[in-house]
Amino acid sequence: MTVITLVRHGQANFPAKTEEDYDRLSALGHQQANWLGDYFRSHGDVFDHIWCGTLRRHRETAAGLGLGLAHEDARLNEMKYLQMAEVFNQTSGMTMPQSGPEFAAHVPHVFRAWAAGDLDHVHVPYNDFAQRMADAVAQALAMGGRHLFVTSGGVIGMMMARMLNLPPDGFAQMMLPIRNTSIHRFGLETGMLYLDSYNLTPHLDHPDRSHAKTFV
DSSP, X not given: OEEEEEXXXXXXXXXXXXXXXXXXXXXXXXXXXXXXXXXXXXXXXXXXXXXXXXXXXXXXHHHHHTSXXXXXXXXXXXXXXHHHHHHHHHHHOOOOOOSHHHHHHHXXXXXXXHHTTTTTXXXXXXXXHHHHHHHHXXXXXXXXXXXXXXXXXXXXXXXXXXXXXXXXXXXXXXXXXXXXXXXXXXXXXXXXXXXXXXXXXXGGOSGGGXXXXXXX
């Protein structure tokens, strides 16, 4: 059976003012990746193919897992949220969020504008962003075997939203709870791709690791 496991990168540099400043793991982010790699090894999880985005936080997370060399693929890269949000704020009068709750309230507004085509001049169109991940998944399915994708919350959330036929607000609801280094699995059986698990963090379930269940 073909299985695709998606992992969100470890904690990055939040809050950050630019995409470049955000794109690096924190000390905790490196530790989260190490713990997840240990979990996979201790539970006999073996992957035939390891993929990661080309962003620094993806590469650092993949390396921290210690499971082997990852093939870099830009289709797994995150949206440029900060750039879209900056342009959206200029036209809407909203301000950049400064906290987790503010970010959660801000995201659906940006996603609606993105889906409506209002931000196409800033970033890849909404449907194109969804399609590039779908293309990577289709390639993995054609190859068969067990695949590990190290990517970002927006990419994972979009895949969930497309499978469940959710609008932009639903996409935001699927993306926002995704924890750093969380596990999401899809399987192919009788020609159908199905969701097996979402947002699991068993490597962080130890009582002394509760502080490591981060969202940003």
